[in-house]
Amino acid sequence: MKIVVTGGAGFIGSHLVEQLLKAGHTVWTLDDFSNGRPEFLSSLKDEKRHTLIQGSVLDRRLLKRLIDKADVICHLAAVLGVKNTVDDPLKVIEGNIDGTRNVLELAYPRNAKVIFSSTSEIYGKNENVPFHELSDRNYGASSVHRWCYATAKSLDEHMCFAYSSKGLPVTVLRYFNAYGPRQTNSQYGGVVPRFITAALRGEPLEVYGDGTQMRCFTYVDDTIQGTIAAINAKTNGLAINIGSNRSITINELAQLIIKLCDSNSPIITKTYAEAYGPGYEDMPARQPDLTRASVLLGYQPSVVLEQGLSATIAWYRGRS
Ligand code: UDP
Numbered sequence: 001m002k003i004v005v006t007g008g009a010g011f012i013g014s015h016l017v018e019q020l021l022k023a024g025h026t027v028w029t030l031d032d033f034s035n036g037r038p039e040f041l042s043s044l045k046d047e048k049r050h051t052l053i054q055g056s057v058l059d060r061r062l063l064k065r066l067i068d069k070a071d072v073i074c075h076l077a078a079v080l081g082v083k084n085t086v087d088d089p090l091k092v093i094e095g096n097i098d099g100t101r102n103v104l105e106l107a108y109p110r111n112a113k114v115i116f117s118s119t120s121e122i123y124g125k126n127e128n129v130p131f132h133e134l135s136d137r138n139y140g141a142s143s144v145h146r147w148c149y150a151t152a153k154s155l156d157e158h159m160c161f162a163y164s165s166k167g168l169p170v171t172v173l174r175y176f177n178a179y180g181p182r183q184t185n186s187q188y189g190g191v192v193p194r195f196i197t198a199a200l201r202g203e204p205l206e207v208y209g210d211g212t213q214m215r216c217f218t219y220v221d222d223t224i225q226g227t228i229a230a231i232n233a234k235t236n237g238l239a240i241n242i243g244s245n246r247s248i249t250i251n252e253l254a255q256l257i258i259k260l261c262d263s264n265s266p267i268i269t270k271t272y273a274e275a276y277g278p279g280y281e282d283m284p285a286r287q288p289d290l291t292r293a294s295v296l297l298g299y300q301p302s303v304v305l306e307q308g309l310s311a312t313i314a315w316y317r318g319r320s
Contacts, residue, residue, distance in 0.1 A: 007077030009036030082189035176243025180220030181315035211251035219308030
């Protein structure tokens with residue numbers, strides 16, 4: 001198939017592009033290199049079925065040229081990260097909403113399939129884990145910037161479902177805490193790269209809050225497995241959680257990373273106010289119900305956390 005991957009030079013996108021090419025597809029990667037890096041795709045420089053284009057999903061003319069070639073668009077380009085959300089809410093809102101609207105509007109007349117990358121952040125501070133795809137969203141006040149990313153992604157999902165009801169084949173994938181090699185945006189949050197970087201330098205690992213908050217960290221190969229299954233499946237008009245089923249506290253994660261890095265780094269705690277500024281609300285737990293992914297996509301997360309973290313640490317060691 002002919003596939004356009006927006007954000008394809010980023011952390012998840014670059015792994016997806018590599019796997020799509022391995023599966024025999026022809027791929028156009030669009031990336032503005034805000035988070036993505038051309039070197040993440042350097043192994044593909046002689047690959048004739050791959051074209052890398054520097055540009056933005058906000059550039060409609062460029063995007064149209066690409067989408068006009070495509071059977072499938074995997075829309076991963078996004079403005080993400082806690083720091084962006086808190087520091088530059090307008091960039092988050094415009095980048096996410098305008099980009100997704102462009103993709104959907106241009107895909108619609110061609111009936112091209114859209115796979116939209118959404119997020120577990122969608123569920124907000126709903127405390128009833130595990131989250132099923134039909135679980136409620138629960139956000140704080142709109143005057144708190146912290147909620148603008150979840151709100152923008154929610155509106156994106158609404159647009160996806162609105163286009164789906166007009167006949168466009170759209171699937172929404174909600175990724176839960178993906179991690180792995182190339183996740184380098186540590187200044188924008190991302191606890192795994194932050195902890196690994198600190199542990200390898202012998203610096204303190206900063207746990208925000210009391211560290212009892214839980215997450216299900218998902219190795220990027222599993223994230224890609226779910227994404228490729230969705231490209232091949234008929235799941236139009238549905239949201240599907242893609243994650244892992246192992247919950248771990250942030251305290252345990254810090255200890256595990258120190259052990260795997262063979263590091264002497266101390267663990268220190270910071271309040272949320274110290275980390276993110278006043279008014280930040282964190283989620284005590286985030287866990288996906290994976291029934292739908294399993295039934296509709298045959299998805300099963302297969303990389304255990306220790307394995308995935310070791311591979312990620314090896315990648316970081318190779319960079320230093
Ligand atoms: N966190 C932390 N120390 C850090 C970065 C993050 O304790 O240096 C915490 C963060 O407050 C959250 C969890 O780790 O409770 C996961 O954060 P991340 O930004 O990776 O993803 P989130 O699940 O918040 O989207």
